[in-house]
Amino acid sequence: MKKTMILAVTAMLMTPVAAMAERDGATVYNTKCMACHMTGAAGAPIVGKADQWGPRAAMGIDALTASAIKGVNAMPPKGTCMDCTDGELKAAIQHMLDNSK
Numbered sequence: 001m002k003k004t005m006i007l008a009v010t011a012m013l014m015t016p017v018a019a020m021a022e023r024d025g026a027t028v029y030n031t032k033c034m035a036c037h038m039t040g041a042a043g044a045p046i047v048g049k050a051d052q053w054g055p056r057a058a059m060g061i062d063a064l065t066a067s068a069i070k071g072v073n074a075m076p077p078k079g080t081c082m083d084c085t086d087g088e089l090k091a092a093i094q095h096m097l098d099n100s101k
Helices: 002-013 025-037 050-059 061-070 086-098
Strands: none
Touching (some): 025 086, 050 086, 061 086
16 A cells, blocks of 8 residues: 555656646746736737737747747747747737737
8 A cells, every 4th residue: 555655646746747737828928928028028029019919910820839939039949938838838829919909
């Protein structure tokens, strides 16, 4: 019994981050993206400014996500969210687009 419990706890602790529940777009934006995308730091498009997001939205969500993953202009790869999954980044971008119409 004791051995089984130790194995179960060890397996739980070794669960990869990717297997954990993904954060939603608003959470990722509020904790990782907001610092630059609220102020326009280093040329980041500001959330809520449709004129800044319109040309980017025209690229499509998949192209925007690919750019964010690789990094673009002054934004390093994945911005400040090195622990984000591609899906979490896509959700954060969608959140920013939805709030910039």
